[in-house]
Amino acid sequence: MIRFFYFIIIIQLALSQSPLNPRYHTYQDVLDSLSSWQNSFLNNPIPSPLYPGSGVIFDMEQIGSSTTDALPIYAVKLSFNADQILDKPKVLILGQCHAEEILGVEISMEIIKRFLFPSLYIGDIQILRGVLNNVELWVVPTHNPEGLNVVHGWSENGIWNQDVTFRKNKTDTNDNQFFDYSPVGFGNDIDGVDLNRNYDFNWMFGDPLNALDGGCAGNPSYISNYDYYRGESKVSETEVQAIENFAMQHNFMLSIAYHSSRSGCVAERVIYPWEWDGEKKSPDFEVISSLGQEIAELIPVELADGNYHHAASSSRKGNAHDWFYSQTGCIQYLVEVGTENIQPEDEELIKDTIERNMQGAYHLLKRAAGINIGGGPDKHQITGIVRDQDSGQPLSGVEVEVVEMSSSILRPRLTNSFGRYRRLLYPGTFNLIFSKPGYETFTLESVSPSSSSITEIDISLIKLPEYSVTFNINAPYTIDSNLPLNLYKDDFYSSYQGTGLLQSEKVEIYSIENNSWTISWPEGSYKLILNGLDLYPEIIEVDLNEDRVFNLNLNWYDVLINESFNDAVGWATNDSWIIEESMLKSQSGLTYGNSISRIDLLEPFLDNNFSAQQLVIKIAMNYEFEWGNDFLSIDLFNESTNYNLLRLTDQRWNDSNNRSIPDYIYIDALEPLTNYSLSFTIEPDQTLGYRGIEMYGFQILQKTSDGYCRLGDFNHNGQANVGDIIDIVGLVLNSQNPTFFQYCVADLNDDSYIDIRDIVLLVNYLLEEN
Secondary structure (H helix, E strand, O other), X not given: OHHHHHHHHHHHHHHOOOOOOOOOOOHHHHHHHHHHHHHXXXXXXXXXXXXXXXXXXXXXXXXXXXXXXXXXXXXXXXXXXXXXXXXXXXXXXXXXXXXXXXXXXXXXXXXXXXXXXXXXXXXHHHXXXXXXXXXXXXXXXXXXXXXXXXXXXXXXXXXXXXXXXXXXXXXXXXXXXXXXXXXXXXOOOOOOOOHHXXXXXXXXXXXXXXOOOOOEOOEOOOOOOOOOEOOOOOOOOHHHHHHHHHHHHXXXXXXXXXXXXXXXXXXXXXXXXXXXXXXXXXXXHHHHHHHHHHHXXXXXXXXXXXXXXXXXXXXXXXXXXXXXXXXXXOEEEEEEOOOOOOOOOOHHHHHHHHHHHHHHHHHHHHHHHOOOOOOOOOOOEEEEEEEEOXXXXXXXXXXXXXXXXXXXXXOOOEOOOOOEEEEEOOOOOEEXXXXXXXEOOEXXXXXXXXXXXXXXXXXXXXXXXXXXXXEEEEOOOOOXXXXXXXXXXXXXXXXXXXXXXXXXXXXXXXXXXXXXXXXXXXXXXXXXXXXXXXXXXXXXXXXXXXXXXXXXXXXXXXXXXXXXXXXXXXEEEOOOOEEEOOEEEOOOOOOOOOOOEEEEEOOOOEOOXXXXXXXXXXXXXXXXXXXXXXEEEEEEEOOOOEEEEEXXXXXXXXXXXXXXXXXXXXXXXXXXXXXXXEEEEEEOOOOOOOOEEXXXXXXXXXXXOOOOOOOOOOOOOOOOOHHHHHXXXXXXXXXXXXXXXXXXXXXXXXXXXXXXXXXXXXXHHHHHHO
């Protein structure tokens, strides 16, 4: 038997020229182990006599596949009664992201093994039981399987290929249908995307394609060119799509992502979100940093005495732990395993590295579970169920805001499908705000969490009464399914100040298909925009506390200003603003600077003969500012007066440049507007610039009197000129059906047709005007 195994080992070495210790799991090894465990545990209600009454403890699902080779990515679920959907805090372990950092695969596989075979780890049995009973643990051994294959090597046409220093996935970045990599030295692999630079949070600050590496202070001689490419666009890689989608589905509380540092610059370190320039820390920093320190202090270093270091991340480069925290509320720790010797050959050292990292993983799991077996962490946790006060039914989607750890940089933390909220806290006193559309907001005041037990407080929300809102609409044409109106409804607009409506995820859009339309909404304050084809967009601000009826007269709009930014004529700047590619940009580089910058219209667009007091600016733009610290102001001004129309600090950047849904800013002055110009101003603090503004254009609109339209303005851009004649000719030649507004402006002889006679009349009209 010994000779047989020896023979097998010799054959394996002959077929594989890999310098890596066969102790390391290849991708196929991972699949084989998962398949074996699935066969043994998937439907096994008695997995171990050490887990009495546990039920099934194992489940597995494919959560995605790799970008180039379409290799499956699997997640393993470990929990008592894992075949059921239960209300437990969830923890995620990501074993391997970067291809060469294979110790993470070993640690994650060991974690699964320990929970499945507790008899091999009797000293840990209380921890294993406590975690499985109280936590739903998910483990993804690798979400870069094709990179893992490159590191372990493969045979192709009788030639052995391998790159043990490969970091990325295999995306064909130069589109040559060939995998371009360099097996010699570090970096210089043309193909591939760094998956830990591809997440949808601060992605734009990552390295562009073919960026050269500048090294690090701790090891300036380590150069790894092309290794940190962020990808063609945010979340371009299917591996990252899989992790983001999985995280969004599961509402994880805590997570560990294992990495290693070949340069040694951040070796043996626990990294967490975040402390950026200007001492700008993550809102939950006191919770995050204290747990990070505890985890680090439980992991001994490889050489000499001491433990892992801990530090907040200072970079903003589309990494996973910042995305997890800001977008899902999950606190993720990046654990840099081992020294710069990230693929040790010594099998005892591999086992020792795994073992030393177990206590850190256990500590995080105990924090989520709220157990203190073996000297576990302090509790300092609050949880409860939010219910409808009348029905007693749990409410999902309730926003739970801890005031002392709140910021607009974070997506709202919501109750799960069980109505459950959970928040990790620290010693102190906290106020929690519970809010959900259609319910009264409730504030839980002065909560002091306990270190010895989880604080449980259930909440009941009072459902608001609903009232009907009826719109009776008089318009220049009949409202129907072919010519509907759009109604934009915004319940929340705290991210900006001003009269108007900016599009966001919270804006609801309704389609109105007749001239009388009724809907019911809960009691509350709403901002509404009613808009239709060629119609002046009407704004309505409603305090809804009774049934309401709105009788509205909609009319055409006239265009006072149509700015498409084809050139810089008419604009003055005192700083870095530029106009290029038919866009107004707040700077030529990636980010705006640290000083106030402003751009003004040189000439007033409202002259002395103008007497209107109400206008609307219809604007298409991307904007991105540091939350709560940097601001955009849009102002209307003359020599003596300044109207602030909008002031915002937020981010809404669509990389696809989708301009189909504009923003609306309303001007409602107390006196006639004369000799006014427009200005855009960025007011930053001294740190952390973002992309600022990309503005594709804007129109300043005036509501017309009944039936009035600017003669000849066929394309509705505020001017009647040869461009309108060309458009009318095109309509006639192509036998197109004109809109009602086009009839108004182009049927000059009022015979209900637009034809060559109208074109002749329009040409004569324009010649007379000019």
